Amino acid sequence: MSISTEGLILEAARKVFARKGLEAARMQEIADEAGINKALLHYYFRSKEKLFELVFREVLGKFIGGMKGLLNEDIPFFSKIEGFIDGYLDILFQNPYLPGFIVMEIHRNPAEIVSFMESRDIPIKLFESQITEEAARGNIRAVDPRHLVVNMIGMCVFPFIAKPILNAVLFGGSQEAYRRFLDERKETIKATIIESLKIK
Amino acid sequence: MSISTEGLILEAARKVFARKGLEAARMQEIADEAGINKALLHYYFRSKEKLFELVFREVLGKFIGGMKGLLNEDIPFFSKIEGFIDGYLDILFQNPYLPGFIVMEIHRNPAEIVSFMESRDIPIKLFESQITEEAARGNIRAVDPRHLVVNMIGMCVFPFIAKPILNAVLFGGSQEAYRRFLDERKETIKATIIESLKIK
DNA sequence: ACATGGTTTAACCAACTGGTCAAATTTACG
DNA sequence: CGTAAATTTGACCAGTTGGTTAAACCATGT
Numbered sequence: 001m002s003i004s005t006e007g008l009i010l011e012a013a014r015k016v017f018a019r020k021g022l023e024a025a026r027m028q029e030i031a032d033e034a035g036i037n038k039a040l041l042h043y044y045f046r047s048k049e050k051l052f053e054l055v056f057r058e059v060l061g062k063f064i065g066g067m068k069g070l071l072n073e074d075i076p077f078f079s080k081i082e083g084f085i086d087g088y089l090d091i092l093f094q095n096p097y098l099p100g101f102i103v104m105e106i107h108r109n110p111a112e113i114v115s116f117m118e119s120r121d122i123p124i125k126l127f128e129s130q131i132t133e134e135a136a137r138g139n140i141r142a143v144d145p146r147h148l149v150v151n152m153i154g155m156c157v158f159p160f161i162a163k164p165i166l167n168a169v170l171f172g173g174s175q176e177a178y179r180r181f182l183d184e185r186k187e188t189i190k191a192t193i194i195e196s197l198k199i200k
Numbered sequence: 201m202s203i204s205t206e207g208l209i210l211e212a213a214r215k216v217f218a219r220k221g222l223e224a225a226r227m228q229e230i231a232d233e234a235g236i237n238k239a240l241l242h243y244y245f246r247s248k249e250k251l252f253e254l255v256f257r258e259v260l261g262k263f264i265g266g267m268k269g270l271l272n273e274d275i276p277f278f279s280k281i282e283g284f285i286d287g288y289l290d291i292l293f294q295n296p297y298l299p300g301f302i303v304m305e306i307h308r309n310p311a312e313i314v315s316f317m318e319s320r321d322i323p324i325k326l327f328e329s330q331i332t333e334e335a336a337r338g339n340i341r342a343v344d345p346r347h348l349v350v351n352m353i354g355m356c357v358f359p360f361i362a363k364p365i366l367n368a369v370l371f372g373g374s375q376e377a378y379r380r381f382l383d384e385r386k387e388t389i390k391a392t393i394i395e396s397l398k399i400k
Numbered sequence: 401a402c403a404t405g406g407t408t409t410a411a412c413c414a415a416c417t418g419g420t421c422a423a424a425t426t427t428a429c430g
Numbered sequence: 431c432g433t434a435a436a437t438t439t440g441a442c443c444a445g446t447t448g449g450t451t452a453a454a455c456c457a458t459g460t
Binding site: 023117155162165173 | 347356365
């Protein structure tokens with residue numbers, strides 16, 4: 001599979017849109033990044049918005065798909081929690097730009113996100129029943145699964161979204177220290193969640 | 201204190217910039233929102249970027265100032281944690297647009313955030329020593345205060361940032377259900393943090 | 401060689417944007 | 431009142447942007 005022009009454009013668009021957002025991104029910049037003429041962008045994808053929507057839906061879809069899989073595996077409860085946090089953070093490590101990109105679009109056009117989400121459902125039923133079962137057995141505190149998921153995601157995502165702030169406030173601008181901090185997050189978040197579920 | 205033209209502009213700019221971001225916001229839109237002529241914007245504030253920077257620094261400053269106070273109060277450890285979460289969520293309830301706004305700017309111009317942050321320090325020394333002390337006394341697990349703060353903020357902020365997604369995925373588009381969920385967050389986050397700190 | 405179809409380009413355009421400016425209007429004040 | 435300063439406006443401009451188009455290019459099959 002050689003690098004088709006279409007592929008070049010999509011890859012370039014992904015980069016530029018991700019770091020600039022829809023409005024600030026320039027078609028010329030995407031063309032330059034792809035090493036082609038600007039008119040070609042319109043030849044393959046009709047308009048800027050069409051191109052953006054395509055790129056965004058693809059990226060978001062892959063992202064959502066990943067965490068859907070993690071949450072829906074048929075494995076023991078605590079393993080699933082640990083697996084989810086590990087897997088989710090792995091995705092973030094591989095695409096650190098992604099959360100900011102998605103948040104930007106959420107902010108710009110919430111309606112599109114909603115319509116996209118409604119077409120793909122995130123089944124948390126299995127996870128839900130696992131929690132009620134563990135709670136009934138007295139293995140964990142009774143908690144709302146929705147809050148639990150939001151807690152996990154929030155703790156995972158925040159340091160990526162707020163990178164420059166944390167970098168300045170906590171680490172005095174040291175990329176090294178920030179990186180070490182991120183490495184620690186996996187264990188920290190797992191410990192926080194699991195300790196919070198134990199019955200004392 | 202009557203509504204000066206300058207005040208009108210700043211208020212309008214805050215609204216428009218917050219929901220559109222710098223690039224997508226239009227000076228004409230700000231002028232309309234303020235009910236004045238576009239040229240007046242340039243009369244009072246030289247350029248779009250100057251106006252934006254002013255608005256942004258003011259908003260961010262107030263935000264940071266709020267949480268700085270919460271973290272630095274000289275009160276018992278557990279009270280401080282509860283107070284921080286309550287206070288932080290109160291600020292978010294009053295300015296639900298704020299996190300998205302800040303994230304957007306972080307993404308657009310990280311350097312500015314860094315320079316802004318470096319001029320104001322967030323002293324977590326007091327909080328830090330409180331934690332080590334409580335841990336030494338055996339009252340809580342030994343944890344890294346930086347991770348603890350990031351955990352709290354992450355759990356607080358995320359549902360505001362991801363509102364449309366949660367709304368679609370968890371609540372089937374019901375604003376009512378989303379609102380109830382937010383109301384529960386205070387107790388949920390406090391419980392999660394405090395339970396995770398207890399020693400069994 | 402040449403005809404055909406998809407691909408690529410340079411040049412161009414209309415619309416919009418931030419910004420300017422001279423004139424008009426309002427305010428402040430002796 | 432009168433006038434000078436501050437404020438407000440409509441008209442305008444230069445630069446940029448997404449998008450178009452006609453012509454050039456190139457691979458393919460005949």
